[in-house]
Amino acid sequence: xxxxxxxxxxxxxxxxxxxxxxxxxxxxxxxxxxxxxxxxxxxxxxxxxxxxxxxxxxxxxxxxxxxxxxxxxxxxxxxxxxxxxxxxxxxxxxxxxxxxxxxxxxxxxxxxxxxxxxxxxxxxxxxxxxxxxxxxxxxxxxxxxxxxxxxxxxxxxxxxxxxxxxxxxxxxxxxxxxxxxxxxxxxxxxxxxxxxxxxxxxxxxxxxxxxxxxxxxxxxxxxxxxxxxxxxxxxxxxxxxxxxxxxxxxxxxxxxxxxxxxxxxxxxxxxxxxxxxxxxxxxxxxxxxx
Amino acid sequence: xxxxxxxxxxxxxxxxxxxxxxxxxxxxxxxxxxxxxxxxxxxxxxxxxxxxxxxxxxxxxxxxxxxxxxxxxxxxxxxxxxxxxxxxxxxxxxxxxxxxxxxxxxxxxxxxxxxxxxxxxxxxxxxxxxxxxxxxxxxxxxxxxxxxxxxxxxxxxxxxxxxxxxxxxxxxxxxxxxxxxxxxxxxxxxxxxxxxxxxxxxxxxxxxxxxxxxxxxxxxxxxxxxxxxxxxxxxxxxxxxxxxxxxxx
Numbered sequence: 001x002x003x004x005x006x007x008x009x010x011x012x013x014x015x016x017x018x019x020x021x022x023x024x025x026x027x028x029x030x031x032x033x034x035x036x037x038x039x040x041x042x043x044x045x046x047x048x049x050x051x052x053x054x055x056x057x058x059x060x061x062x063x064x065x066x067x068x069x070x071x072x073x074x075x076x077x078x079x080x081x082x083x084x085x086x087x088x089x090x091x092x093x094x095x096x097x098x099x100x101x102x103x104x105x106x107x108x109x110x111x112x113x114x115x116x117x118x119x120x121x122x123x124x125x126x127x128x129x130x131x132x133x134x135x136x137x138x139x140x141x142x143x144x145x146x147x148x149x150x151x152x153x154x155x156x157x158x159x160x161x162x163x164x165x166x167x168x169x170x171x172x173x174x175x176x177x178x179x180x181x182x183x184x185x186x187x188x189x190x191x192x193x194x195x196x197x198x199x200x201x202x203x204x205x206x207x208x209x210x211x212x213x214x215x216x217x218x219x220x221x222x223x224x225x226x227x228x229x230x231x232x233x234x235x236x237x238x239x240x241x242x243x244x245x246x247x248x249x250x251x252x253x254x255x256x257x258x259x260x261x262x263x264x265x266x267x268x269x270x271x272x273x274x275x276x277x278x279x280x281x282x283x284x285x286x287x288x289x290x
Numbered sequence: 291x292x293x294x295x296x297x298x299x300x301x302x303x304x305x306x307x308x309x310x311x312x313x314x315x316x317x318x319x320x321x322x323x324x325x326x327x328x329x330x331x332x333x334x335x336x337x338x339x340x341x342x343x344x345x346x347x348x349x350x351x352x353x354x355x356x357x358x359x360x361x362x363x364x365x366x367x368x369x370x371x372x373x374x375x376x377x378x379x380x381x382x383x384x385x386x387x388x389x390x391x392x393x394x395x396x397x398x399x400x401x402x403x404x405x406x407x408x409x410x411x412x413x414x415x416x417x418x419x420x421x422x423x424x425x426x427x428x429x430x431x432x433x434x435x436x437x438x439x440x441x442x443x444x445x446x447x448x449x450x451x452x453x454x455x456x457x458x459x460x461x462x463x464x465x466x467x468x469x470x471x472x473x474x475x476x477x478x479x480x481x482x483x484x485x486x487x488x489x490x491x492x493x494x495x496x497x498x499x500x501x502x503x504x505x506x507x508x509x510x511x512x513x514x515x516x517x518x519x520x521x522x523x524x525x526x527x528x529x530x531x532x533x534x535x536x537x538x539x
Binding site for chain 1: 367370380392394400405409434
């Protein structure tokens with residue numbers, strides 16, 4: 001049971017990444033690879049600020065700002081230099097590795113016995129439940145805020161950008177600006193996941209972000225499968241499904257570990273699981289019409 | 291309304307593939323004019339329309355809209371005057387968004403996209419009434435995704451969307467090319483009605499000479515990046531279909 005609770009907590013910490021990938025998928029139709037770098041960036045900034053005894057009120061905005069700047073770089077490279085969005089993300093992600101290493105000064109910063117967001121308030125005597133309640137509150141705030149944003153006029157324009165750029169420009173939207181803002185927002189969310197995860201696991205590591213975009217993508221695809229299947233149009237429900245997707249994803253990985261899969265093979269399991277959910281809709285489609 | 295002076299456009303300048311798409315075009319489209327452009331493929335019709343819309347910048351010459359020099363304005367800046375209907379029905383609407391969200395976007399075409407929620411009860415009612423005029427039964431499907439509709443339905447909705455916000459100029463780029471005859475007819479008649487009801491200045495590109503005959507109060511023919519025929523006013527009214535067909539023989 002312990003393992004699964006831990007997986008749920010981990011999943012909830014990674015929700016912000018899933019929401020970030022959801023955004024970048026809406027804007028570009030492809031996941032933003034910057035995610036791998038900006039997640040570690042969020043962790044690095046968190047670790048450095050917390051070990052320098054900065055308050056969370058300083059750390060959270062700093063983390064999100066750092067992520068936003070990383071995303072804005074990807075956006076600028078893509079829109080102003082007309083570089084393919086995938087490549088722009090890879091370039092910034094690669095550069096961020098050095099940036100993160102410079103920020104951290106070494107490859108691993110432990111945060112043992114530090115005050116963290118998970119012990120600012122005590123809602124339960126069991127530390128795991130306390131973490132659960134706090135992370136649930138954060139996730140709820142994220143869903144409400146993002147749900148509101150996407151329903152506003154600005155949000156409609158943002159969602160339409162990945163759909164038909166020609167149409168959106170004809171509607172008076174500067175799509176370049178929209179992409180830069182959208183990527184900044186997506187990566188600010190990703191960095192927030194880095195912030196949560198660093199405190200949850202008690203350390204920041206330079207390699208913590210490797211392949212993390214797949215986790216976000218997997219969560220979104222689980223959600224999208226249900227969204228398409230049930231023809232869900234509500235933004236709020238869609239976002240909640242993305243949250244569920246992130247949790248289910250971690251539960252599947254936990255299950256793999258429980259049944260005895262070698263921990264070294266975990267990334268392989270992750271990739272295969274994403275492959276499975278991506279191909280499921282196509283496989284069932286074949287059966288129906290061939 | 292729209293004024294082009296000595297407008298030229300050259301693609302791939304200096305290379306073997308150099309094309310003079312537009313060659314010293316002078317064109318004045320007056321307010322309330324419904325201009326139909328005909329011409330063979332590659333004659334420069336689409337380039338001309340894209341130059342007006344701002345997708346393509348001129349190589350030389352001036353372009354003014356309502357007396358304002360717009361040659362440095364991007365397409366999204368010119369949207370304060372211009373609404374467009376594209377040849378591809380999928381281009382004019384966002385398929386992942388609901389009908390009502392598409393209409394919301396078009397209702398603020400000339401305005402800022404702010405952090406306020408604009409899709410409320412009164413807006414929904416307004417859209418419902420507009421869509422009901424199409425008599426396609428879409429007024430009860432406002433939350434349906436645009437992508438689930440047919441090309442004809444989407445093209446008709448795109449037309450309605452163009453007049454949701456202040457619109458001076460309507461650009462129609464072969465709007466019926468991808469549609470069946472019946473849908474094409476509905477779209478052309480809806481366009482004609484909107485142009486009249488809202489006193490729009492419109493530019494229609496078409497390969498359908500019957501449409502060129504039926505609609506508009508001015509018709510020009512283009513060839514090799516030049517305007518080779520220009521028939522307006524009375525003469526357009528008396529222009530027969532047979533004469534129009536002869537232009538192409």
